[in-house]
Amino acid sequence: MKKGDILLICAVLILAGAGLIFMNLGGKKSGGTLTVTVRGEIYETYDLAKDQEISLEIDGWHNRFRIKDGVVSMMEADCPDQYCVEHAPIAKVNETIVCLPHKVVLEITEGEEPRDVDA
Numbered sequence: 001m002k003k004g005d006i007l008l009i010c011a012v013l014i015l016a017g018a019g020l021i022f023m024n025l026g027g028k029k030s031g032g033t034l035t036v037t038v039r040g041e042i043y044e045t046y047d048l049a050k051d052q053e054i055s056l057e058i059d060g061w062h063n064r065f066r067i068k069d070g071v072v073s074m075m076e077a078d079c080p081d082q083y084c085v086e087h088a089p090i091a092k093v094n095e096t097i098v099c100l101p102h103k104v105v106l107e108i109t110e111g112e113e114p115r116d117v118d119a
């Protein structure tokens with residue numbers, strides 16, 4: 001084996017390692033789960049990797065939000081203030097969209113299943 005070959009292998013390994021680190025950072029940044037809380041209780045969680053539109057219909061009011069490309073936005077709501085609809089879309093962990101009149105909170109969380117956590 002020539003010295004040049006060893007250098008090449010090292011370079012490839014370093015690049016591969018850097019790629020893995022970059023991917024991990026990217027994954028952490030974008031988050032994995034949308035947690036929907038209604039009146040202080042967890043209503044449902046959704047996978048951010050899956051594009052979908054969800055309608056909440058509770059006690060005669062509704063909120064409709066969308067997950068697309070890991071970005072969550074409130075599409076429609078019949079609340080009086082409309083702050084949640086005007087809120088900028090969220091995509092990062094700990095970002096939230098709150099609908100105060102309906103006591104609805106959309107929050108992006110890390111998305112780790114409880115079973116994956118080492119006890």
Ligand SMILES: [Zn+2]
Nearest residue numbers: 077079084099
């Ligand atoms: Zn609202």
